[in-house]
Amino acid sequence: xxxxxxxxxxxxxxxxxxxxxxxxxxxxxxxxxxxxxxxxxxxxxxxxxxxxxxxxxxxxxxxxxxxxxxxxxxxxxxxxxxxxxxxxxxxxxxxxxxxxxxxxxxxxxxxxxxxxxxxxxxxxxxxxxxxxxxxxxxxx
Numbered sequence: 001x002x003x004x005x006x007x008x009x010x011x012x013x014x015x016x017x018x019x020x021x022x023x024x025x026x027x028x029x030x031x032x033x034x035x036x037x038x039x040x041x042x043x044x045x046x047x048x049x050x051x052x053x054x055x056x057x058x059x060x061x062x063x064x065x066x067x068x069x070x071x072x073x074x075x076x077x078x079x080x081x082x083x084x085x086x087x088x089x090x091x092x093x094x095x096x097x098x099x100x101x102x103x104x105x106x107x108x109x110x111x112x113x114x115x116x117x118x119x120x121x122x123x124x125x126x127x128x129x130x131x132x133x134x135x136x137x138x139x140x
Contacts, residue, residue, distance in 0.1 A: 009046075018043055052135035056130075079122065080108040082134050086126070098119040 011019075019042055027039045040048075083093055090108060094101045099118055106112040107122070114122060125131070 017040075026093055064103070072140045074140050076110050076136050076138055077107070077113070078128075078134050078136065082126065082129060083108075093122065093125060094127040 011061055023042055023045050026045075028036065030036050030040075083090065090104055093099075093103065094104045097104070097118070099107075099114075103112070103118070104122075107114045107118070113119075116140060123134075126134075
């Protein structure tokens with residue numbers, strides 16, 4: 001049995017308008033592109049934001065030296081594992097990003113790390129996953 005407790009929050013009118021517009025936008029997007037009749041409420045949005053924030057705090061992972069620039073850590077990626085888990089092929093990712101298949105293959109194998117431009121193309125094509133899911137460092 002789930003027990004719910006009431007929480008009263010006070011938001012500025014400007015913040016409420018932003019939330020209302022985001023909910024309207026998300027509902028329209030869902031109706032247009034996902035063939036779903038399910039709509040979300042402002043309460044759903046706020047609850048989702050709270051759950052997302054709690055999840056981020058609970059699962060915050062130290063990226064093994066990402067914030068310690070003085071140590072000899074080499075940046076690596078989990079892009080291959082991530083796209084496999086998402087069911088995206090390298091060919092599909094190459095098409096979405098405009099990155100050549102051979103370059104993408106080297107990036108996926110951690111033979112080369114992507115330039116900032118290539119990283120952003122890949123990251124956006126993968127719908128901006130959390131960095132701690134796709135990047136890590138190894139000590140050299």
